[in-house]
Amino acid sequence: MVTTSKGPVRGTTQYVDGKKKVDVFLGIPYAKPPLDNQGFTALARACLEYNNIMVKELVQKGAHLETIDNEGRRPIHLAASVNSYMCLEALLKGNALKNSQTSKGKTALFIASENGYIESTQVLLKYDVDPDICDITSKSPLEIAQIRYPDVGQLIRQYITGTSPAQNALKHGM
Template sequence: MKKIFSFAKKKKGFSPNSSDTGSVLSAGYELKEKDLGKLHKAASTGDLTKLKQLVKKHDFNQLDKENRTPLHLACAYGHADIVRFLAEGKAKLNLCDNQNRSPLMKAVQCQQEQCAVTLLENDADPNLVDINGNTALHLSALIPSISMAAQLLEHKANINAENKEGCTPLILAVTENHPEMVEFLLKEGADVDADNNSKRTSLMIAASNGQISMVRLLLRYNADISLKDDKGWTADDHSVMNGHHA
């Protein structure tokens, strides 16, 4: 990798290495009041008094048409008091909606950290996967939220979990150009040479995208410059092919 630091000006926009990871920009649920039962409505609006009355006669884990529990909605909308009441009651913490996302995943995706912490403290599973194979840690890497990622790792989230595209949280953070998240994950022991389904490593992706500071960061953590993807290309080859050599 003779000239890996000789990149042209960094390109903006989405990387061709991006995978279908699921949107974090439209993280919340689209709700129609007519489709909500009483429990779900109380959870979504944050009406704890009403919810406490309703659970005396209704199932904590009632599902709506999208397989969402009241806990899913409380997490998505950040009603921490309701989340605590349900989590410490009879609510099942690991039920998944139609996107195969648990309440914890929704709390992370919607950046409701207090809700996420409450769930983790009550033993919610941080390693469940959604329809894209993403864990809660993948979602926190995409946002990015280092504080959320730290909480997940403290509760035994798998730092090298792979989604359906073979991407680890580190690879997603590199792809989305989140250097602080990348360094945090590397400090926490993420595999710098983990590769995706195309055998592309974080270093190859950064080199392909012209992310010079990211390349330097990965090299500081001893990224292997000799590795090749499924086409036989190294990180240096990717930088040349994408016009990032001087």
């Protein structure tokens, strides 16, 4: 269970009586979702396969958005890793933890930016992810993108400085 000075982090689980997992945010028993033969939940598999219709349906039916795979990735990370930006949108609308990190400290924004996925980067920034969260090597999404994909780096830089086209439109009431 992850806790902060304000209490448990939403969506995390804890052990009760040494056995039963409970969703801390909802306070209800949590059973681990079934996995396919490669160890993915239905939601994770749908994200990897760009199946945004299935992702939307699973989110609406209450699929657990924060299930972690064997490599420390959540569905939001998997969607970002394959530029499944429509799945990212569905996950974020369903309140997936937008700044969650993998076991290597990578956020979905970091993953999208290190792969040059401008569409996924745009969706994530639209939901106000934190562009300053670094991975375990202390690199930020902006640093990685500037080296590998300047267009993605420019998008992140504009977001940080408040000069992105979307932010300008909001400022001017458009």
